[in-house]
Amino acid sequence: MYRRLPSVDELLRRASLTELARRKGHVAVANAARAVLDNLRAEITSGKLTEDDVEFAVGDIEIAIEQQLDRALSYSLRPVINATGVILHTNLGRAPLPQSTLDHAREISCAYSNLEFDLKQGGRGKRDMHVDRLFRTVLGEDVATIVVNNNAAAVMLALNSLAEGGEVVVSRGELVEIGGSFRIPDVMQKSQAILREVGTTNRTRIADYERAINDRTRLLLRVHRSNFEIVGFTEQPLLEELVALGRRWNIPVLEDLGSGALFDLRSAGVQGEATVADSLQAGADVVTYSGDKLLGGPQAGILSGQKDLIAKIRSNPMFRALRVDKLVYAALEATLMAYVKQDYDSIPALRMMRIPFDEIEARVKAVAASLRARSTGTTVELIDGNSVIGGGSAPSAVLPTKLIAVEHSLLSADRILAALRKNDPPIVARVEEGKVLLDLRTVLPGQEDTVVRAFEQL
Numbered sequence: 001m002y003r004r005l006p007s008v009d010e011l012l013r014r015a016s017l018t019e020l021a022r023r024k025g026h027v028a029v030a031n032a033a034r035a036v037l038d039n040l041r042a043e044i045t046s047g048k049l050t051e052d053d054v055e056f057a058v059g060d061i062e063i064a065i066e067q068q069l070d071r072a073l074s075y076s077l078r079p080v081i082n083a084t085g086v087i088l089h090t091n092l093g094r095a096p097l098p099q100s101t102l103d104h105a106r107e108i109s110c111a112y113s114n115l116e117f118d119l120k121q122g123g124r125g126k127r128d129m130h131v132d133r134l135f136r137t138v139l140g141e142d143v144a145t146i147v148v149n150n151n152a153a154a155v156m157l158a159l160n161s162l163a164e165g166g167e168v169v170v171s172r173g174e175l176v177e178i179g180g181s182f183r184i185p186d187v188m189q190k191s192q193a194i195l196r197e198v199g200t201t202n203r204t205r206i207a208d209y210e211r212a213i214n215d216r217t218r219l220l221l222r223v224h225r226s227n228f229e230i231v232g233f234t235e236q237p238l239l240e241e242l243v244a245l246g247r248r249w250n251i252p253v254l255e256d257l258g259s260g261a262l263f264d265l266r267s268a269g270v271q272g273e274a275t276v277a278d279s280l281q282a283g284a285d286v287v288t289y290s291g292d293k294l295l296g297g298p299q300a301g302i303l304s305g306q307k308d309l310i311a312k313i314r315s316n317p318m319f320r321a322l323r324v325d326k327l328v329y330a331a332l333e334a335t336l337m338a339y340v341k342q343d344y345d346s347i348p349a350l351r352m353m354r355i356p357f358d359e360i361e362a363r364v365k366a367v368a369a370s371l372r373a374r375s376t377g378t379t380v381e382l383i384d385g386n387s388v389i390g391g392g393s394a395p396s397a398v399l400p401t402k403l404i405a406v407e408h409s410l411l412s413a414d415r416i417l418a419a420l421r422k423n424d425p426p427i428v429a430r431v432e433e434g435k436v437l438l439d440l441r442t443v444l445p446g447q448e449d450t451v452v453r454a455f456e457q458l
């Protein structure tokens with residue numbers, strides 16, 4: 001059976017593959033041919049194939065090579081339609097970017113730019129200044145801002161710069177884990193600061209912080225709980241009280257906000273999420289937050305606060321190791337510009353939080369009508385439900401929505417989910433009580449028809 005397999009050289013001399021090699025590259029086609037042959041050899045070895053199977057496979061080998069080549073030459077990173085209703089879905093890339101970010105990033109990245117060149121002086125400049133200027137417009141002239149790779153990096157850098165070798169006081173109710181590998185005690189250890197935990201899981205008083213202060217104390221740390229809440233018999237000092245204590249002992253207060261909204265979400269019906277400006281106004285000396293959570297921009301870790309402390313953090317050699325490139329600066333600059341212009345609807349994550357209920361309901365009704373008309377075997381209902389913000393922001397905040405619930409006469413909900421994932425582009429939805437639920441809040445305008453077509457093809 002092995003002898004019936006052609007050699008790679010022989011295959012590459014065939015007209016169809018010579019033509020393929022001319023279009024897609026000789027090496028890529030040779031690799032695809034080798035992969036298909038290796039696969040056949042392995043199947044023969046495992047005893048799975050009969051003589052006839054091998055003959056059949058050899059007859060179709062050119063098609064198999066072309067398919068293998070298509071797989072090898074297609075991107076692994078693909079766009080996905082998010083029908084889960086989770087706006088900042090970490091597995092699906094968190095915030096979808098405003099269009100302007102890509103226009104700006106393309107213009108800046110496909111050519112040279114003044115990333116670190118001072119056009120006035122004709123000498124070396126700093127990459128920070130491009131966004132620091134806009135952060136000052138949004139947060140106030142006395143606030144300095146620098147940017148690193150993500151918020152985990154921002155926290156690590158702030159702790160190491162401001163507290164290396166010293167103690168950091170933090171409440172036991174704030175020793176959080178975010179998304180698996182970010183755990184406050186571990187980050188603290190790696191940043192070479194010493195964790196001084198105070199209070200209890202549910203209750204920490206300002207007196208607990210005060211008792212822990214000694215001559216090794218370098219920072220008071222407040223961490224946003226992000227993905228959980230403690231309810232019931234609880235107590236946590238106000239940020240203002242922590243700030244007053246810090247001022248009394250001349251110890252800075254660092255707040256890890258996580259999400260860091262620049263826009264007050266109360267107008268979208270989301271309570272209990274302090275904005276970056278709220279924290280700075282309450283007196284936090286440095287705050288850290290993500291670029292791709294409530295801010296709605298590219299992945300980044302942002303540190304905003306008092307000029308002298310931010311300058312100290314910036315002078316840490318670790319900053320150089322955690323800095324971001326021109327793509328991120330361009331995307332962040334364009335995102336911030338939308339805030340400066342108060343053009344909030346151009347930021348998709350904010351837009352999704354602010355879509356009026358009536359608008360969602362109208363879209364849902366239209367899609368449900370198409371599904372009923374075009375997909376056979378399905379039962380389509382509209383039910384009330386909630387979208388969530390996700391990304392560790394406002395864990396208990398829910399945005400009322402209308403959901404499309406779909407059942408199929410022959411296919412289980414899990415089979416439908418699997419089929420939707422195989423669609424091009426893949427569609428991610430969720431299942432509840434045996435029904436597939438579609439939340440159009442996170443389905444971008446223009447994607448509805450793709451969703452309907454996927455159901456049509458079930």
Ligand SMILES: *Cc1c(COP(=O)(O)O)cnc(C)c1O
Pocket residue numbers: 150151152153155178182223224225226256257258259289290291300301391392
């Ligand atoms: C999300 C989050 C982080 C980690 O931020 P990344 O941008 O994912 O690195 C850290 N701290 C808090 C409180 C968070 O919510």
